[in-house]
Amino acid sequence: MKKLPLLIILSLVIALVFAPSVGAQQGEGVTVMMEDNYFDQADITVPVGTTVTWVQAGDNPHTSTSYDGLWDSGLIQGGAEGSVSYTFEEPGTYSYFCGPHEDQGMVGSVTVTGGTDAPEQELAETGGPSLAMPAMLLLLAGSGLLGWAVLRRIS
Numbered sequence: 001m002k003k004l005p006l007l008i009i010l011s012l013v014i015a016l017v018f019a020p021s022v023g024a025q026q027g028e029g030v031t032v033m034m035e036d037n038y039f040d041q042a043d044i045t046v047p048v049g050t051t052v053t054w055v056q057a058g059d060n061p062h063t064s065t066s067y068d069g070l071w072d073s074g075l076i077q078g079g080a081e082g083s084v085s086y087t088f089e090e091p092g093t094y095s096y097f098c099g100p101h102e103d104q105g106m107v108g109s110v111t112v113t114g115g116t117d118a119p120e121q122e123l124a125e126t127g128g129p130s131l132a133m134p135a136m137l138l139l140l141a142g143s144g145l146l147g148w149a150v151l152r153r154i155s
């Protein structure tokens with residue numbers, strides 16, 4: 001009976017290890033640096049579901065501000081470790097600018113490609129993730145059932 005708590009811990013560890021990777025398949029993250037005075041890279045193309053994070057990397061104050069009002073970092077002072085993120089769920093082209101330096105050409109764009117079907121097709125072609133997904137869910141369900149059975153036996 002002393003091994004039962006170990007089994008519970010093991011199933012929790014398995015769940016913790018695999019749960020984040022299930023969520024990560026939604027989309028990857030891309031980082032754009034806010035330099036003096038330009039975005040690096042200014043124009044990027046990403047698949048639907050990607051989260052873009054703008055990070056202050058300069059000595060001057062900068063912003064990342066959507067022309068469409070979708071996101072606005074507010075003024076981030078130079079040297080501060082400020083950032084702003086936005087997740088692009090719809091295809092299209094999204095333009096943005098830096099408040100203090102728009103006149104100097106500190107502007108950028110994010111082109112979002114693909115619909116809801118495209119990412120799944122790409123996954124199916126690689127074979128890996130589409131097969132790994134059901135296996136992970138089975139593993140999660142199995143560890144959950146195991147924990148439930150153990151708890152039931154104890155009480």
Ligand SMILES: [Cu+2]
Pocket residue numbers: 037038060061062063098099100101106
């Ligand atoms: Cu700027």
